[in-house]
Amino acid sequence: MEQSRVLAALSALANETRLELVRALIGRGPAGMSAGDIAGTLGISASRLSFHLQQLEMAGLVTGRRESRHVFYAVDTAQVGRVIGYLLNDCCRSHPEVSACCAPGASSRAKAP
Amino acid sequence: MEQSRVLAALSALANETRLELVRALIGRGPAGMSAGDIAGTLGISASRLSFHLQQLEMAGLVTGRRESRHVFYAVDTAQVGRVIGYLLNDCCRSHPEVSACCAPGASSRAKAP
DNA sequence: TCAACTACTCATGAACTGTTGAAATGTTCA
């Protein structure tokens, strides 16, 4: 994966509204969620949601598909995996202390040094 | 790890200069690299480097230590691991297709669907 | 103490990001 794609994805994720959006969507799997439902769940305006969905879509992190009058959005999990894989393997060169986050049971709550 | 810390780290990483900086520093291990060496390696001005190092330091991704007239910067690998761990485990809830990036031999070059 | 060196701070301006509300577009159904 090219670095420019990774940078676009990181920029997209580096925003509270969009990170919440990904969290909300990833739980729904490939079926996703309609724009209206997302706006209701997150409590944001339609135009604000549309703006952030566009950012995520341009970064390749979510995809939308129209079904009659609704548009359903879902996370492209493979793409998210590729971005994390870049950080892990290409950027951090599989540094053991970084890769520890992958270990079974590991989480972001891992104790500080 | 709190989401606000993760957002700060993602914002810090979502910049070409800073991602290059982390890549350059992580190869040097805990010894790190002096500010002057980094500026020379990346070919950027001192003030520009200082600005970006400050962003990374505020995000907790790098640490600096003074040694006589030099300041050596190193990546806090545990913190980087915690950020990736958050994306993997908390945000994506260990979704198998995302976690595939951790598999041995996996890389960001994983084939697209 | 002074010059040389190393790193940091600050002010400026250009470019980018995110929010808002109104208007436009597209879809369904009576």
Place this chain on the structure above:
DNA sequence: TGAACATTTCAACAGTTCATGAGTAGTTGA
């Protein structure tokens, strides 16, 4: 066809980010 609904687009605005260059501060050795 026209009303109702779902979503996107647009312009205006405020706020943030980043590059640049000039100036400042700390450290060393003659």
